[in-house]
Amino acid sequence: MREDAPRAVGAPAPAGAPAAALAASAERLRDLERRAFARPNSRGGAADAAAAAAELPRLRALTPIDTEVRIAGIAQSVDPGELPEDDPDFPPTLGERLTATATAFAARAVRCARGLTRRDLRRAGASALALGLASTVGGVLHATAVAPPPAYAIFDFADQAPENERAPAGVVTIDQSFRERGALLLSGPHVFGERDDALRLAVYREWISDSLTEVCATIVAESAWPMHTTCVSEQSFRAEGVVGTFERDGFRLDYSWSPDGAHSIVDSTEGAETVEEIRALGIPALDALETVAEDVPLSQAVFLDPGGALAGPLLLGEVDGWIFVGALVRSQDAMWQPGDDRPQFCLLASSGQGGTRACARAELFLEDGIELQVSDGLLANWDASGAFDAGLP
Numbered sequence: 001m002r003e004d005a006p007r008a009v010g011a012p013a014p015a016g017a018p019a020a021a022l023a024a025s026a027e028r029l030r031d032l033e034r035r036a037f038a039r040p041n042s043r044g045g046a047a048d049a050a051a052a053a054a055e056l057p058r059l060r061a062l063t064p065i066d067t068e069v070r071i072a073g074i075a076q077s078v079d080p081g082e083l084p085e086d087d088p089d090f091p092p093t094l095g096e097r098l099t100a101t102a103t104a105f106a107a108r109a110v111r112c113a114r115g116l117t118r119r120d121l122r123r124a125g126a127s128a129l130a131l132g133l134a135s136t137v138g139g140v141l142h143a144t145a146v147a148p149p150p151a152y153a154i155f156d157f158a159d160q161a162p163e164n165e166r167a168p169a170g171v172v173t174i175d176q177s178f179r180e181r182g183a184l185l186l187s188g189p190h191v192f193g194e195r196d197d198a199l200r201l202a203v204y205r206e207w208i209s210d211s212l213t214e215v216c217a218t219i220v221a222e223s224a225w226p227m228h229t230t231c232v233s234e235q236s237f238r239a240e241g242v243v244g245t246f247e248r249d250g251f252r253l254d255y256s257w258s259p260d261g262a263h264s265i266v267d268s269t270e271g272a273e274t275v276e277e278i279r280a281l282g283i284p285a286l287d288a289l290e291t292v293a294e295d296v297p298l299s300q301a302v303f304l305d306p307g308g309a310l311a312g313p314l315l316l317g318e319v320d321g322w323i324f325v326g327a328l329v330r331s332q333d334a335m336w337q338p339g340d341d342r343p344q345f346c347l348l349a350s351s352g353q354g355g356t357r358a359c360a361r362a363e364l365f366l367e368d369g370i371e372l373q374v375s376d377g378l379l380a381n382w383d384a385s386g387a388f389d390a391g392l393p
Contacts, residue, residue: 149259155187201265217257271363278362285386302348303355316388
């Protein structure tokens, strides 16, 4: 049989068939199929499609199908004789040939699997198990990365506030506070604690831009007014949560909210808390205050409640119609330190028409003194040595 003569279906390819010739025949076959199934747009195109279609059956018989399957790493060739024979009256389309080839692959794969040794099967099973485990682990990691952290579950109940959380009519709520400042909240706010608590922790998610969403925790005073806020990105919150610290006048507040939902708010104070502890600091100004008896008219003149001074009041000076008084008083409740009555040094001023004051805890007074500017521009200073001066800056 000559090398270029038609070969019966199922007959083996001639030994030594040049690889280049086989490749050329396969390329020619693809070209003919492309031309035969192309949609002609001219008489010349129609004639070319007809010529290609006429040549296809002959070249299909001449071109062997050289394919290979791998089962458990073992290469298996599919004999062209395993493919179904072509009907001479209805030449197969390209899709039919591909379907027939796939069917032959499957049949061959089944026979190959039956002939595998136990070692081959163990090796194939181990590979499949490794791929399965890798896929499972990858899926778990992906789900963990995109799933919302457990902390976000509290936002599912944002619209189900208990009766004691509902503010009376006319009372400002934290939701109103956020709306007034134009915040675009995606979730929350959720406020931890009881409505009667002076300070509470509120958490929420805020839209910043199309590429940035932040998770925030804020200290809320009187269940309505955000006082100190810390925000982090969603990615940072998933990894570390959000942690913040507020400090003022010796008062410190540490707060946090973690991805697992745990939250905390802890307050602490720094510095002297009693008159005895302040005396131990050796402040000369305190010695001067403790040498004078309580002066009720002077206290009234500077709008100091009678009995409100722990030491003093002491008249420091009179300048341009203003009187300036020094005293050691219990600190007024501030929004950030409710119930804190630690002694503070205060510089008070009055013009007869009204008054003002500036205060500082003992450690700050010892270090920097107190500065107070009144309405007509006078600037007064009182320091820990007891020295006082006032004038235009």
